[in-house]
Amino acid sequence: MDPYANEWLQFLARWLHVMAGIVWIGTSFYFVALDNHLRDDESWEIHGGGFYRVQKYVPAPPRLPDVLHWFKWEAYTTWLSGFALLVVLYYFNASTYLVQAGGPLGTGWAIVVSIALLAVAWVVYDQLCRHVRSELWLAAAMLGLTTLSAWGCSELFAPRASYLQVGAMLGTIMVANVFFVIIPAHRELIRAKEDYREPDPAPALEAKRRSVHNNYLTLPVVFAMLSNHFPSAYGHSYGWLVLVALMAIGAWIRHFFNLRHAGRNAWWIPLTAALGIAAVAVAIRPTGGSGAAGTTTTTGEVSFAQANAIVQQRCVPCHSQDPTLVAAAPLGIRFDTPQEIKDAASMIEQVAVESQTMPLGNATGMTAEERAELGAWIQAGAQIK
Numbered sequence: 001m002d003p004y005a006n007e008w009l010q011f012l013a014r015w016l017h018v019m020a021g022i023v024w025i026g027t028s029f030y031f032v033a034l035d036n037h038l039r040d041d042e043s044w045e046i047h048g049g050g051f052y053r054v055q056k057y058v059p060a061p062p063r064l065p066d067v068l069h070w071f072k073w074e075a076y077t078t079w080l081s082g083f084a085l086l087v088v089l090y091y092f093n094a095s096t097y098l099v100q101a102g103g104p105l106g107t108g109w110a111i112v113v114s115i116a117l118l119a120v121a122w123v124v125y126d127q128l129c130r131h132v133r134s135e136l137w138l139a140a141a142m143l144g145l146t147t148l149s150a151w152g153c154s155e156l157f158a159p160r161a162s163y164l165q166v167g168a169m170l171g172t173i174m175v176a177n178v179f180f181v182i183i184p185a186h187r188e189l190i191r192a193k194e195d196y197r198e199p200d201p202a203p204a205l206e207a208k209r210r211s212v213h214n215n216y217l218t219l220p221v222v223f224a225m226l227s228n229h230f231p232s233a234y235g236h237s238y239g240w241l242v243l244v245a246l247m248a249i250g251a252w253i254r255h256f257f258n259l260r261h262a263g264r265n266a267w268w269i270p271l272t273a274a275l276g277i278a279a280v281a282v283a284i285r286p287t288g289g290s291g292a293a294g295t296t297t298t299t300g301e302v303s304f305a306q307a308n309a310i311v312q313q314r315c316v317p318c319h320s321q322d323p324t325l326v327a328a329a330p331l332g333i334r335f336d337t338p339q340e341i342k343d344a345a346s347m348i349e350q351v352a353v354e355s356q357t358m359p360l361g362n363a364t365g366m367t368a369e370e371r372a373e374l375g376a377w378i379q380a381g382a383q384i385k
Helices: 003-037 073-091 107-131 135-156 159-194 201-229 239-261 268-283 304-314 338-343 345-354 368-379
Strands: 042-047 050-055
Touching (some): 003 073, 003 201, 073 107, 073 159, 107 135, 107 159, 107 201, 159 201, 159 239, 201 239, 239 268, 304 338, 304 368, 338 345, 345 368
Antiparallel strands (some): 042 050
């Protein structure tokens, strides 16, 4: 595909995905908070220059209202736009973004496995919900399966893609909850009222349960969607474990807000979450040397001419005023002049030497020896004279 057209498709899909996701997350946060605010199925709120009196009828009001507002297309649009972005960015460019260099899967199989895992995630989760009624045991099972998924995806896909894959699997669970459980339960409530029969509360209770699950999955999924800007995490040799840790911290932070909306201030939760994040940051801190995992070491002085030759051959095809592999330099980062290379030295060390996440998919074939030479040049002061 033409790089310029591909860039526009990525931008439009990402824009729609973010907009829809904001709306869906907003309604998820609001309704769970509203449920926790209820006192005797009623909540008084103030916003926009006025007071709101909100009442909840369980399982249904005496009569159906003339106008009933649904909340479903926010979820459907988020997933559809996210899958479109997955197709445009990762499947159309699978050899660069999806396939792990030297990994077990070729381009075609990587795409097939990626799609299959989305369905498998929902089926396994749904069966767990049907057979495990303890929320504590269910949470433990989900943590274990998410850990297994993170490790498995790190073995099958490129590092950045593995994070997105796990996030997409959890996002698929969330939208499937809406499509297969929550909305059908709402429709059953309406049918019962229309048929003048007492609604069965069981489907509605299960819908509420799945809605709460979605609420806890929101922040872990948001982290996965933003993780492509975090090469220190996905490029680490234990990147899969970093993903699980940060996802768990996200759910833990969500728990604090849910408790707070119910009138409980568990301040030890954000404290432990902050300590957890600090521990992860310390654990994955780059060593700062040229002997990073997976690289060789080099002896002797490396001149700028040597480093520049590597940058021109391996980096400039994307990072230049007129790139040959993409439509425009990612993030506007260019290496056309010696000063631009020097200014980006620490970033080059992080992504090309330490985490080895660049070039993406190693599309330009940077060798271990070249990474070591770049690291040695940077460690010596990144001089351009």
